[in-house]
Amino acid sequence: MRAFDIIRTCLRNLTKRKLRTTLTVSGVLIGTSAIIVMMSLGIGMDREMTKMIEEWADLTMIEVYNYGGRTDQGGEVADITDDVIKEFKALKNVTSVMPVYTNFYVGEQIAVYNTNGKALQWTPLVGVYMDELENFGFKLKEGRFKQPGEPNTTVLFGSEVGEYVILFEEGIDQWGNYQYEYAERDWDTWELLSFPVDHMGDEWYIIPLTMDYNTWRPDYSVIDSPTAPHMDYNEQLNVVGVIEGSWSFYETVRGIFIDISYIKGLIEAYNELNPDNQYAEFDGVYNNVRIRVNDMDNVVAVEDELKAMGYQTWSANEMRENMRQQIMIIQLLLAALAAVSLFVAAMNITNTMIMAIVERTKEIGIMKVLGCDVGKIRIMFLGEAAAIGFLGGVAGIILSLGLSFIINNFLGTLFMGLMGGGGSEAIRISVIPPWLALMALGIAMAVGVVAGLYPAHRSVKISALAAISHE
Amino acid sequence: MGTMISVKNLIKIYKVGSEKVVALNDLTFDVEQGEICCILGTSGCGKSTLLNMLAGLEKPTRGEIVIGGQHIEKMNEVKVTKFRQKNVGFIFQSYNLLYGITALENVAMPLMFRGVRKKKREKIAFLMLAMVGLAKRVRHKPTQMSGGQQQRVGIARAFAARPKIVFADEPTGNLDSKTTIEVMELMVEMCRRNNQTLILVTHDKDIAAYADRTIRLYDGYIVSDERKNVEIKQERVLT
Ligand SMILES: Nc1ncnc2c1ncn2[C@@H]1O[C@H](COP(=O)(O)OP(=O)(O)O)[C@@H](O)[C@H]1O
Ligand SMILES: [Mg+2]
Numbered sequence: 043m044r045a046f047d048i049i050r051t052c053l054r055n056l057t058k059r060k061l062r063t064t065l066t067v068s069g070v071l072i073g074t075s076a077i078i079v080m081m082s083l084g085i086g087m088d089r090e091m092t093k094m095i096e097e098w099a100d101l102t103m104i105e106v107y108n109y110g111g112r113t114d115q116g117g118e119v120a121d122i123t124d125d126v127i128k129e130f131k132a133l134k135n136v137t138s139v140m141p142v143y144t145n146f147y148v149g150e151q152i153a154v155y156n157t158n159g160k161a162l163q164w165t166p167l168v169g170v171y172m173d174e175l176e177n178f179g180f181k182l183k184e185g186r187f188k189q190p191g192e193p194n195t196t197v198l199f200g201s202e203v204g205e206y207v208i209l210f211e212e213g214i215d216q217w218g219n220y221q222y223e224y225a226e227r228d229w230d231t232w233e234l235l236s237f238p239v240d241h242m243g244d245e246w247y248i249i250p251l252t253m254d255y256n257t258w259r260p261d262y263s264v265i266d267s268p269t270a271p272h273m274d275y276n277e278q279l280n281v282v283g284v285i286e287g288s289w290s291f292y293e294t295v296r297g298i299f300i301d302i303s304y305i306k307g308l309i310e311a312y313n314e315l316n317p318d319n320q321y322a323e324f325d326g327v328y329n330n331v332r333i334r335v336n337d338m339d340n341v342v343a344v345e346d347e348l349k350a351m352g353y354q355t356w357s358a359n360e361m362r363e364n365m366r367q368q369i370m371i372i373q374l375l376l377a378a379l380a381a382v383s384l385f386v387a388a389m390n391i392t393n394t395m396i397m398a399i400v401e402r403t404k405e406i407g408i409m410k411v412l413g414c415d416v417g418k419i420r421i422m423f424l425g426e427a428a429a430i431g432f433l434g435g436v437a438g439i440i441l442s443l444g445l446s447f448i449i450n451n452f453l454g455t456l457f458m459g460l461m462g463g464g465g466s467e468a469i470r471i472s473v474i475p476p477w478l479a480l481m482a483l484g485i486a487m488a489v490g491v492v493a494g495l496y497p498a499h500r501s502v503k504i505s506a507l508a509a510i511s512h513e
Numbered sequence: 514m515g516t517m518i519s520v521k522n523l524i525k526i527y528k529v530g531s532e533k534v535v536a537l538n539d540l541t542f543d544v545e546q547g548e549i550c551c552i553l554g555t556s557g558c559g560k561s562t563l564l565n566m567l568a569g570l571e572k573p574t575r576g577e578i579v580i581g582g583q584h585i586e587k588m589n590e591v592k593v594t595k596f597r598q599k600n601v602g603f604i605f606q607s608y609n610l611l612y613g614i615t616a617l618e619n620v621a622m623p624l625m626f627r628g629v630r631k632k633k634r635e636k637i638a639f640l641m642l643a644m645v646g647l648a649k650r651v652r653h654k655p656t657q658m659s660g661g662q663q664q665r666v667g668i669a670r671a672f673a674a675r676p677k678i679v680f681a682d683e684p685t686g687n688l689d690s691k692t693t694i695e696v697m698e699l700m701v702e703m704c705r706r707n708n709q710t711l712i713l714v715t716h717d718k719d720i721a722a723y724a725d726r727t728i729r730l731y732d733g734y735i736v737s738d739e740r741k742n743v744e745i746k747q748e749r750v751l752t
Contacts, residue, residue, distance in 0.1 A: 043625060043626050043627075043628060044625075044628055044630070047631070054613075054614075058613060405611055405613075408609050408610075408611060409622070410594060411568070411570065411597065411603055411609075412597070412598075412603065412623050412626060412670075413594055413595070413597040413598025413599070413601070413626045413627070414594070414598070414626045415591070415594060415595065415598070415626070416590055416591050416594055417591070418626075506570055507565055507570040507571055510605065510609055
């Protein structure tokens with residue numbers, strides 16, 4: 043008997059009992075679409091959440107701290123030095139390691155000013171490995187990265203450096219304040235429209251300052267004063283580029299990136315100029331290190347290794363994983379509910395098939411007497427059950443695509459409204475990727491086949507003789 | 514002409530509760546190829562039991578059945594089904610057609626089991642139905658036919674795959690005398706055409722007239738075995 047004939051026979055038997063087939067298929071349809079919709083909600087929630095986190099967080103970055111404590115083996119936690127950083131870099135899946143040293147604030151301990159008489163304010167001076175920036179994944183808004191071999195006065199600006207500047211040459215007013223200028227901001231998009239300075243066009247200098255204890259403000263009068271000892275440390279900065287800022291790494295927006303070796307000299311100069319206000323010398327120990335991992339799925343593993351070494355870590359990914367686990371639990375619960383309906387559908391199929399076999403006992407007997415292979419009879423009934431599963435699965439996919447559309451277009455906006463978000467942004471809380479649809483179809487067919495096993499077995503056991511002599 | 518069927522010391526005993534019913538009692542006979550062999554006897558003498566045993570639908574209690582060199586009694590269900598598919602056609606008293614499909618599809622069914630393509634088997638089925646005089650009824654379902662017509666469909670089905678042997682169990686049992694003659698002539702003609710062996714079970718002496726040979730059963734015994742007026746041998750004589 044040919045496969046095609048078996049399929050034809052299956053379909054004929056199914057279409058002969060239209061109502062019964064429709065009802066049985068409906069059961070599978072409901073079960074399948076329940077599973078698809080429930081899973082799609084989980085997938086959609088996960089995607090929305092990842093998208094949301096990605097907007098303000100960097101999911102492949104880990105921040106490492108050393109608060110002391112113990113390693114897993116109970117040993118002393120090693121201070122994070124250049125050597126330890128090399129160890130970090132040797133960890134699997136780590137692509138780059140970057141110490142971040144942010145003790146100095148431009149506008150407080152030091153001044154960065156241009157020849158137009160404008161000095162930067164609220165700007166952290168970020169000591170990093172300048173030659174590692176590109177490898178770490180920093181993006182440029184303009185200009186280029188520092189080339190190896192360039193002097194350590196080569197710097198990059200954060201994207202919004204110079205948003206606010208003081209006009210130090212004008213002197214202070216009667217209340218002790220400098221005049222200031224700031225950039226215009228578009229308050230809808232939060233974009234800066236124009237800067238009071240030209241990042242790469244202006245001529246920039248750096249100089250350590252001294253606190254004026256009368257005003258509790260740093261004293262800018264040392265700039266260009268030939269007698270001030272500060273002028274010995276006055277150096278020109280070479281701004282070669284502007285970093286594409288991201289609020290997930292605040293310094294990329296507000297900071298000036300400079301080689302860590304330069305900061306070391308700066309601390310010494312500052313301490314010399316401020317005998318009453320000493321800063322801790324840089325002793326080669328970093329308190330904050332950022333690690334870049336090749337893929338967000340490897341972040342947890344790298345974090346675990348770092349924790350085993352005794353360090354504290356933070357990553358946006360960790361939070362994402364936590365949220366993800368919660369979503370997965372919800373998803374599993376929903377899928378379990380859906381599975382119940384699929385189980386009912388399976389019993390329904392078994393019942394239908396047993397009825398079909400009882401009705402067709404004589405027919406089966408005749409077929410056996412006429413030489414229909416026993417195995418083919420089994421396949422025929424399994425095929426019928428699988429076909430019910432397949433039809434239910436396909437119908438279930440179609441129904442769930444419709445439900446998903448409704449959820450996203452009507453409930454989605456309602457949901458966003460409740461969350462207080464702008465209704466304008468499209469949010470898809472139900473996502474049906476092709477693999478989900480195919481998986482559901484596979485499950486539906488498998489349910490059909492499993493539900494058909496017992497009836498098919500019974501059909502095989504029917505005695506040909508008893509069946510044909512049975513009136 | 515060789516031996517088609519060879520039965521040796523065939524015994525069938527049914528157990529009904531604690532009682533034993535001996536349905537066939539030590540039968541031994543051969544059937545030649547191309548022979549039309551009638552098994553004649555009153556109701557309950559064991560005719561159907563013998564036929565079912567020959568077709569492998571039931572296992573004998575003891576004894577041998579060799580058809581075309583193969584031991585039927587030793588085959589399992591899968592093998593014996595395959596054997597029937599290749600070698601055996603069936604005609605039943607109650608026709609045993611499938612009522613959900615057309616006459617054409619009924620006749621084509623044994624060919625379908627053999628793996629013959631739809632186009633080819635429907636052509637054969639059509640020719641078979643034309644031969645039994647139902648060319649105009651090929652698309653009808655058996656429910657729309659008279660008993661005689663249904664049995665003709667049954668005959669067409671039994672011969673469609675050109676089996677070596679056709680078993681017919683009371684094929685005219687449900688037909689009137691006029692139709693009985695038509696059906697018998699048709700069966701004999703079909704058999705002769707391809708030199709097929711026909712085992713014909715009946716309780717009607719008149720039917721036996723169509724056969725080359727008549728084996729009489731009585732209560733599980735063979736009481737006579739004669740070829741068209743020539744007695745072959747007497748198995749047992751009842752005392
Ligand atoms: N399945 C069975 N179980 C018990 N007894 C049976 C069974 N089949 C047939 N018999 C008995 O065997 C004998 C022969 O039956 P059967 O071959 O059907 O007779 P026939 O076909 O000649 O009328 C009868 O006595 C019948 O009651
Ligand atoms: Mg009988």
